[in-house]
């Protein structure tokens with residue numbers, strides 16, 4: 001059974017939360033295939049010591065690259081701490097990424113509480129668990 005693939009993304013004001021969460025959950029995260037948008041991935045590598053496949057920075061298309069993984073059914077979980085207080089220049093990409101999580105029934109955590117719940121869920125650690133694919 002291949003490792004689960006989890007994408008980690010945070011807007012600038014939310015990066016400290018994501019880094020702290022990743023440090024707390026480093027042991028779990030080390031056993032997963034990690035992908036991230038560019039700047040977030042760089043910080044996870046440098047500050048947490050995780051091995052991360054980095055895509056482009058969000059505003060340069062990184063959200064869309066993660067969206068492509070979802071459309072290929074190659075992503076198991078998205079942790080995306082987007083910033084509800086500041087507008088992003090690439091807001092359409094942010095919305096598109098979150099929309100694809102709904103389209104493909106991908107678990108998505110937009111805050112610390114949900115990220116904690118997902119990573120501590122027995123379903124998340126069950127190698128046989130795959131969320132049902134929607135029928136369209």
Ligand SMILES: O=C(CO)COP(=O)(O)O
Nearest residue numbers: 037038039040057058059
């Ligand atoms: O903008 C982002 C997600 O929308 C995150 O991009 P960075 O990780 O490159 O900052």
